[in-house]
Amino acid sequence: MFSFSPTHGQSMAECHADLLEAACALTDGEPDGIANMANVAALIWQFLPDLNWAGFYRLVEGELVLGPFIGKPACIRIALNQGVCGAAAATGETQLVPDVHAFPGHIACDAQSRSELVVPVLRDGRVIAVIDLDSPSPARFAEEDARGIEALAGAIAARI
Known part of the structure; x- marks a missing residue:
């Protein structure tokens, strides 16, 4: 069994690179999209x-x-x-929201969420899914996170 885990003290760029590498390794050759989404969600977490x-x-x-x-x-x-998820899916564009309470029409599934990052997953130019990340901290997500999750979405699009 593989042991995928971040390295203590690494930068966010290194963390995203390692996340991408782990997700690609874990989903390589697995045809079941639901299983791949489950493992990728666990890796993100x-x-x-x-x-x-x-x-x-x-x-x-x-x-x-x-x-x-x-x-x-x-x-x-x-x-x-x-x-936020519906906006990302409708536009095909990443939604980086530092304060979900300021986002028109925000859906509060968890009242503890304060910021959100939603990245569309595109296959053949069409949205097939979104990756949704919520944080209890305001402004938790940066452009670096958006780019990292966009790279992840691109890498796994054919596997989900």
């Missing part, structure tokens, strides 16, 4: 500090449907353009 939710919403028949995640129970279905 393990590698990135200060999260209270990490996981996927899958685009199914024009709406987002809850996929594998780690955290408190969450909304099962989200309409496109609703909340």
Whole structure:
């Protein structure tokens, strides 16, 4: 069995690079998308500090449907353009939100969440899912996090 874990004291850039490498190694050759999303959600949780939710919403028949995640129970279905996840899915653009309470239409699945990063997963130019990260800390996510999760989304798009 593999042991995937971040190195103590590493920079966020190194952490994202190691997360990407671990996700690619763990999903390589596995055809089951749900299993791959579950393992990637677990890796995100393990590698990135200060999260209270990490996981996927899958685009199914024009709406987002809850996929594998780690955290408190969450909304099962989200309409496109609703909340941060719906905005990311509708636009195909990363949503980096330092204060979720200031985001119009934010969906508060966990009242403890203060900031959010949502990255669309694109396959053949179409959104197939989003990776959703929530933190109890305001402004937890930086552009470096967005770029790291975008790289992860690109790497696993064909595997989920």
